[in-house]
Amino acid sequence: MKVYDDKHIKNVVLVGAHHSGKTTLAETMLFEAGLINRRGTIENLNTVSDYHEIEHERGNSVFATPMHTEWRQYKINIMDTPGLDDFIGEIISSIRVADTIVTVINGQYGVEVGTEIIWNYIDKYQKPTLFVINQIDHLGLKYEESYNSLKNLVGNNLVKIQYPLKVDGAQCIIDVLKMKMYKFGPDGGKPEKLPIPDDQKEVAAQLHNELVEKAAENDEELLELYFDKGSLNEDEMRQGIKAGMLNQEVFPVFCTSGLNDMGSGRLMGFIDNVAPSAADLKPEQSVEGNAIEPKKEAPTSLFVFKTIHQPNLGQITFFKVKSGEVHQNDKLVNSRNGETEILNQLFIMDGKKREPVTKLTVGDIGATLKLKYTETNDTLHVAGNPITIKPIQFPEPRTRKSISAANKKEEEKLSEALKKIHSQDPTVVVSYSKELKQLILGCQGELHLATIDWALKNIYGIEAIFERPKIAYRETIQRSANANYRHKKQSGGAGQFAQVHLKIEPWYEGMPEPEGFNIRGKEEVDLPWGGKLVFYNCIVGGVIDLRYLPSVMKGILEVMESGPLTKSYIRDVRVMVYDGKMHSVDSNDISFKIAGAHAFKEAFLNANPSLLEPVQELTVKVPEEMVGSVMTDLQSRRAIIQGIETKDQYQILKSTVPAAELYGYSTNLRSMTQGRATFSAVFSSFQNVPTNVQKELVKQSE
Structure with a gap:
């Protein structure tokens, strides 16, 4: 062509x-x-x-x-x-x-x-x-x-x-x-x-004059011309309309x-x-901060904006030529991973029909097949002229489900299928929660979920189970407590012996050092799941050898990975190990690890343990006349309204809501507002769970 x-x-x-x-x-x-x-x-x-x-x-x-x-x-x-x-x-x-x-x-x-x-x-x-x-x-x-x-x-x-x-x-x-x-x-x-009918000439002339004025407003030369002539011809109007569209x-x-x-x-x-072309638009800025000139003489760069997977063809990659020209068999470098791709085939796509071409120039849109290392949002460029085009910012998921294969033997097959679905649609987000032991699927709504389910069944042959995802709670304490534990085990020959005395307290940023202890050492552990463990060595007189203290802390950290209330992670605790006993023959690392773990668990249960729940910062954009029903619904979800702003005919409600209360919110909000309201939610913090809710959660985990 x-x-x-x-x-x-x-x-x-x-x-x-x-x-x-x-x-x-x-x-x-x-x-x-x-x-x-x-x-x-x-x-x-x-x-x-x-x-x-x-x-x-x-x-x-x-x-x-x-x-x-x-x-x-x-x-x-x-x-x-x-x-x-x-x-x-x-x-x-x-x-x-x-x-x-x-x-x-x-x-x-x-x-x-x-x-x-x-x-x-x-x-x-x-x-x-x-x-x-x-x-x-x-x-x-x-x-x-x-x-x-x-x-x-x-x-x-x-x-x-x-x-x-x-x-x-x-x-x-x-x-x-x-x-x-x-x-x-x-x-x-x-x-x-045909000529405009007589009964429409006045209306048409008025609209024509409004159009002339609007066109003239967007170009200084045209504005001067308009003042001189009192009108503009059709070509001049086109010029002004294009300038106005660009602005x-x-x-x-x-x-x-x-x-x-x-x-x-x-x-x-x-x-x-009239409509602007790529050549008319302002040059984009690359991630590196350089202008991407849309000229065919410039070094070639392509932006990948879409990927689809077809059973008979494999991966089809759609791109826009942002600068230069691309030819069949060109070798281009992926700016994300440094891999070189060969564009063996170039196509113009019309639905499912492919029309081969030998080259595409700047501003054009095309496709290629079977790239090995390239996904949506990637930039391909000529070697020696690195450039990264700013990626598309896709919205966060509004609906989340845990997903698993009905046939457990197909879990790996499911994982591979979901990777392809995400590659094709980046608004489908898949992650495995080690904490919850669940594969979590995020998408934009129930209809979106239904299409994912359809693809799994009809394209990949997988029957999937979708369930309500678990909530990532945390456990902590609200007061101090002491405990000691003696571990003793004798089974012929060398045995096991260790005794640990410790005190635990709630930890918060900037709190003073503990009083009444001879602090010999301190270690702060930033926990992978958030929060801290602050561990103090307060041993006096060598009752426990220093080499055993890392084992005590290791035992404490193991308990913190599965708290005694709901088996959730524990966070924000400080521990003072201040006394204990050891045996010259029977004491060893495993003994002190066990003693430390038991002493910590006992102290934790005596320190008024509490559950923390993840709280989301929720922003809802809702038509003014529907604010009341949305606010009533939010309050039923234990939301705390932070503020209301007005934007055009909309109200922007900002609140904090427990994540557990947002399950199904996308569907409910759409139903409540006939789809006119939108929302976004991001993690805010962990906050204490109400006592009645905590009792129910503890009971469920027993």
């Missing part, structure tokens, strides 16, 4: 709420450009983008799918994304490499929950964005309500390029940039270009019917002529 330069490559991502019509619009764009000669439908399971079996079963997009069209001497790379935020990783990675975001709105409903969630990420990445109000020929169209809901979302920088109109029963679109009316037949396709100060609005092929050609024409 033809190789396009960076100024004639446009990378757009279609985003929007569930059922806004992204996949159908993408199919129509491919058809209009002649890439396909027949439009598929979601119902017939034959669209280019939704080709995975699970997408056919569920009737919606699960994966972001790269495609391309060639339209009027431009190449447009299109990524069709899911509309459900359970698959937010697919959306974010696509936004990250797109040059322009096309946000699709269902004209019956306007801005929906999914739109709001996705807009937060668009706003974060500050990408040029245009909006498409879709399904304009639907009987339930509410165009003005949809437009106003968009204005509430993005503000006064929203500008109409088009609006829909019915003329004698025919669907029309008034275009205020070109000042023409497009009239479509019942089956859509190529429209008839996130102009958000154009178009109209389409993706289903009936209305307006898609005009949309692609605008993407060609």
